[in-house]
Amino acid sequence: GPFGAIIVKDGKIIGAGVNSVTSLNDPTAHAEVQAIRDACLNIGTFTLKDSVLYTSCEPCPMCLSAAYWSRISKIYYFFTKKEAAEI
Template sequence: FIRLIIIMEEHGMFVETNVEENKRPEHEKYLRLAIKLAEENVQRGLGGPFAVICKNGKIIAQGANQVVPANDPTAHAEMVTIRLACQELKTHNLEGCVIYSSCEPCPMCLGAIYWAHLNHIYFSHSKSDAKDIGFDDHFIYEELARELHERRVGITQLLKDESKAFLMWAESQTKTHY
């Protein structure tokens, strides 16, 4: 194993990643593909980040950031690629899959990666690199650490006693956990 340690100074923490030496070329190949596709996307004037999802050494899906052309703030490269992979595999569970992204996933994409049950993330540029070119999502991490009443976006809970959906779902015999 090669132990790579990336120091995340801005948060006072580090990320450890162990890469099996015999698997490293495969991971680098798919990450290089994501980087190449991101560069091609920038050259076409369509934005940068790009992601690739693989399973058992086979590309399942690849996707680019579509925020501006789709007028969709959730259409980050990772989100687009997760949607395509789920459609391709006809499942909402991407366990056994790996995602390669030209940039470290933002909080939204990271949440989607967890919900989709992807096994691993490989990325080239860090969130600090993204911040340096104008994509600073550090405030989102700070917001999530605050109490609801302290957040910039107002959050108010109403009508809990009138909402039966949670109880109905909890009692359903046909529910699918995910």
């Protein structure tokens, strides 16, 4: 689907991702996970403490777990899961 996510720390975008599940044939390549991977690479650590995840859709359980393990502080989303299913 048409999903995207960014991670912001101290007012600066440190990571971005788009849904790449079908293009990569990777069921874990959701926009949120891709953004977390990008942010960790960009800042050189697996801890994203004090960072905020902005995403186009309510995160699934896998993405929420990834945000938890990376210690993202807040998550904001635009569409609920139900609304996204209607797209």
